[in-house]
Amino acid sequence: MSKKITIIAKYASSNREGFETRTFTLAREFVRLGHQVSLFTSDSNHLASSFPKFEKTLNYESVDGINVFWIKTLKYKKTNSIKRVLSWFDFELKFYFLGRNLIDAPDVIICTSLSPISIVNGIFLKKKYKKPKLIFEIRDIWPLTLIEEGGFSPYHPFSIFLGIIEKIGYKASDIVVGTMPNLKQHVLEVTKKNSTVHCIPFGVTPLDYKLDLNLYRKDNKLIEIKKKLDNKFTIGYAGSIGLSNGLNCIIELIKEFNIRDINFVFLGDGGLRKDYENQLKEYKNVFFLGKVKREKVKYYLNLFDVLYFSALPSKVWDYGWSLNKMIDYMMAGKPILCSYSGYRSMVNEANCGFFVESNEKIKLYETIIELSKKDRKLLDSIGKRGVEWLIKNRKWEKLANNYIDLF
Numbered sequence: 484m485s486k487k488i489t490i491i492a493k494y495a496s497s498n499r500e501g502f503e504t505r506t507f508t509l510a511r512e513f514v515r516l517g518h519q520v521s522l523f524t525s526d527s528n529h530l531a532s533s534f535p536k537f538e539k540t541l542n543y544e545s546v547d548g549i550n551v552f553w554i555k556t557l558k559y560k561k562t563n564s565i566k567r568v569l570s571w572f573d574f575e576l577k578f579y580f581l582g583r584n585l586i587d588a589p590d591v592i593i594c595t596s597l598s599p600i601s602i603v604n605g606i607f608l609k610k611k612y613k614k615p616k617l618i619f620e621i622r623d624i625w626p627l628t629l630i631e632e633g634g635f636s637p638y639h640p641f642s643i644f645l646g647i648i649e650k651i652g653y654k655a656s657d658i659v660v661g662t663m664p665n666l667k668q669h670v671l672e673v674t675k676k677n678s679t680v681h682c683i684p685f686g687v688t689p690l691d692y693k694l695d696l697n698l699y700r701k702d703n704k705l706i707e708i709k710k711k712l713d714n715k716f717t718i719g720y721a722g723s724i725g726l727s728n729g730l731n732c733i734i735e736l737i738k739e740f741n742i743r744d745i746n747f748v749f750l751g752d753g754g755l756r757k758d759y760e761n762q763l764k765e766y767k768n769v770f771f772l773g774k775v776k777r778e779k780v781k782y783y784l785n786l787f788d789v790l791y792f793s794a795l796p797s798k799v800w801d802y803g804w805s806l807n808k809m810i811d812y813m814m815a816g817k818p819i820l821c822s823y824s825g826y827r828s829m830v831n832e833a834n835c836g837f838f839v840e841s842n843e844k845i846k847l848y849e850t851i852i853e854l855s856k857k858d859r860k861l862l863d864s865i866g867k868r869g870v871e872w873l874i875k876n877r878k879w880e881k882l883a884n885n886y887i888d889l890f
Contacts, residue, residue: 489589493598495524501532512883514548525556595620602652619656662805684805686879692814717746719787724753729793784815793822800825813869835869
């Protein structure tokens, strides 16, 4: 039976805007499965790079059968700026006064973070129409992420405000959906009661990971780095290079054990990149390549023997992960080495990698040396388990059906 689904998601964009978000992909799948979807989103989004120039405050277009309502919202450049938070409020106020009047009695309302305050508008809509199921979708746990990784005090007024919104949202929702597998534990800790919580993680479109060999052969930067790696055992990292990424352990490890016969490649940028480069400038086997366009990341990952993930210990990780980066890693068909203390998922389920507790430098060194001695065919066979597991369990079509089953 067809459902009318309203999605309120400040951060939703398609490939046209330079980055397709999970929300847009799921909305397209809902339409493909016969449902009517109205998506309210904004043109202020640090994940995407280019938006149409809208003249009106509220703009409508049909995209792949989705009724998309773009709300012109305050722009910001830095993700940790006050302007980003003001942009959240700008979006919600404009939705309240303009957008909600365009909604046709929905059967389902999905309010999805990264902006957690969308749930307030969801509650208003539920009261107005009475019958809809209200789903609160959590992709970042606020205010926990702000406290654990942003350095805010739990008693900061903004932390308290977000905590109140979070608690109200959990209690008022019919269903809480999290991208992380252990969110139910967090909701229980916040509300002190059992709630209906389900995990619908990030998914994969296998065709997106197909390599174009012609491009691979013509890209001068890829050719250059491949020559520098010189067929030596290589550990690769892709992602941000900041404090919370926990790379200090492997940087210190390279220096302390004076590792020069194993390559280390770091893709990405961040506040600690220059410092790490300076610390390792004498090491000809360590490469910092800077930011790489998302569509080219898969080609670089293909050059490495083992892919590295690390994170500082944080209560955020107690509830698990569902990371686009981990999907990129697994679809590369390479074993994954995780320096991580938290709830484990994906890599252990697929049996395609190895875990070492965060900041366990000696154990990490021993594991790296052990992996460097393994036959590359064996490493490839371990990596392929990740590809097979994702295709079996995380295709978007399957996840969309799982989501619809909740309705």
